[in-house]
Amino acid sequence: LKGKAAVPGDLNLTLTTLAAGMLSDCEMVLSNPSPSPEVDALLNFLGRFGAKSERTPDKITFRGGQFEGDVLVDEDVPDAVLHSIVCQAVFSASSVRISEGAGRRAYIVRFISDLLETLGIPGENICTEENDTVIGGADFSPPDIVQVSSAWEFEAVVSAAASSGQQIVISYPPGAVDHICDLLTFLGFR
Numbered sequence: 668l669k670g671k672a673a674v675p676g677d678l679n680l681t682l683t684t685l686a687a688g689m690l691s692d693c694e695m696v697l698s699n700p701s702p703s704p705e706v707d708a709l710l711n712f713l714g715r716f717g718a719k720s721e722r723t724p725d726k727i728t729f730r731g732g733q734f735e736g737d738v739l740v741d742e743d744v745p746d747a748v749l750h751s752i753v754c755q756a757v758f759s760a761s762s763v764r765i766s767e768g769a770g771r772r773a774y775i776v777r778f779i780s781d782l783l784e785t786l787g788i789p790g791e792n793i794c795t796e797e798n799d800t801v802i803g804g805a806d807f808s809p810p811d812i813v814q815v816s817s818a819w820e821f822e823a824v825v826s827a828a829a830s831s832g833q834q835i836v837i838s839y840p841p842g843a844v845d846h847i848c849d850l851l852t853f854l855g856f857r
Contacts, residue, residue, distance in 0.1 A: 675699070675700075675701050675702050675703075676697075676698075676699040676700045676701045677701060678701040678703045678705065678706070678747070679747050680701075680846075681697060681700045681701040681703075681706050681727075682701075682705065682706065682709055682745055682747050682748045683747075683748060683751070683822065683847075683850070684697055684850060685697075685706070685709055685710065685713065685727075685729060685748075686709070686748040686751040686752055686755075686822075686826070687751070687822070687826070687847075687850055687851065687854060688718075688729050688730075688731050688854065689713055689716075689718060689731040689732065689734075689752075689755060690731060690755065690826065690829040690830060690854065690856075691731055691854040691855055691856070692730070692731060693730070693854055693855050694728065694729070694730045695728075695729050695730070695853075695854065696726055696727070696728050696729075697726060697727040697729065698725065698726050699725060699726070700722075700726065700727045702724070705745040705747075706722075706727075707722070708742070708743040708744075708745065709743060709744060709745060709748065710722065710727070710729075711743050712740075712741070712743035712744050712752075713731070713732060714732075716732040716733060716734050716735070716738070717731075717732025717733055718730065718731050718732040719732075733759065734755055734756040734759045734760040734830070735759070735760055735761075736760060736761055737760065737761050737762045737763075737764065738756040738760045738762070738763045738764070739764050739766065740752060740753060740756065740763060740764065740765045740766065740768075741766045742766060742767075746772065746775055749765070749772065749775050749776075749779070750775065750778070750779050750782075750819060750822065750823040750826075751822050751823060751826045752826075753765060753776075753779050753802070753823075754779070754782070754783070754786075754823045754824070754826040754827040754830070755826045755827070755829070755830040756830070757783060757788065757802050757804055757805075757827070757830075758786075758804065758807050758827050758830045758831040759804075759830040759831070760804060761803075761804055762801060762802065762803050762804060763801070763802045763804075764796075764799050764800070764801050764802075765799060765800045765801075765802070766798075766799055767798055767799070768795075768798070768799050768800025768801075769795040769796075769797070769798050769799060769800050770798035770799075771798075772800075773800075776800050778819075779823065780793050780800075780802075782820065782823055782824070783802065783827075785809065785810070785813065786807060786808070786809045786813070786824065786827050787805055787806055787807055787808035787809060788802065788803075788804075788805045789805060792804075792805055806831075807827060807828065807831035807833050809824075809827075809828075809835055811836065812836045812837070812838050813835060813836070813837050813838070814837075814838045814839075815837060815838070815839050815844075816839070816840060816843075817843065818843055818844050818846070818847055821837060821839055821843070821844040821847055822847055824837055825837070825847070825851065825856075829856065
């Protein structure tokens with residue numbers, strides 16, 4: 668067997684990079700992004716909040732925007748980055764409504780809700796309306812050290828801190844988040 672094959676970029680890495688890119692005012696270029704329709708859906712969602720993007724088959728040029736007002740996190744936000752997008756929006760917008768947050772996405776939203784309570788959102792600011800979850804904004808007030816055990820938690824906490832403009836100390840297992848740290852450094856965070 669001989670030949671060449673063009674392998675598309677990783678979907679989760681593409682989505683995570685775009686979600687993190689919303690936190691930065693730097694323009695970034697993603698080479699070989701995933702061709703998944705989920706990427707286009709996320710770009711559409713982020714564009715509603717001022718993000719600028721241009722997509723060709725082999726790259727995405729992207730500059731983030733800002734979450735403001737009442738944010739509807741609808742089906743355009745893939746489950747893979749729901750935690751990051753919600754944590755960004757909660758600490759920069761007035762409120763966040765997660766479509767299907769009490770329905771199909773309830774298993775993810777429970778995790779996000781617990782994490783948000785650790786970061787200063789009172790439980791009474793998180794409520795259910797039909798199949799949606801609504802979260803009212805609050806001050807970012809984490810404990811002195813936030814302990815996380817996965818890259819997912821790390822991404823969510825970093826997104827919350829960056830969108831609130833606050834510094835945070837995070838304790839995490841060695842090696843679990845090196846790729847996220849590299850991405851954040853690339854985007855200008857330290």
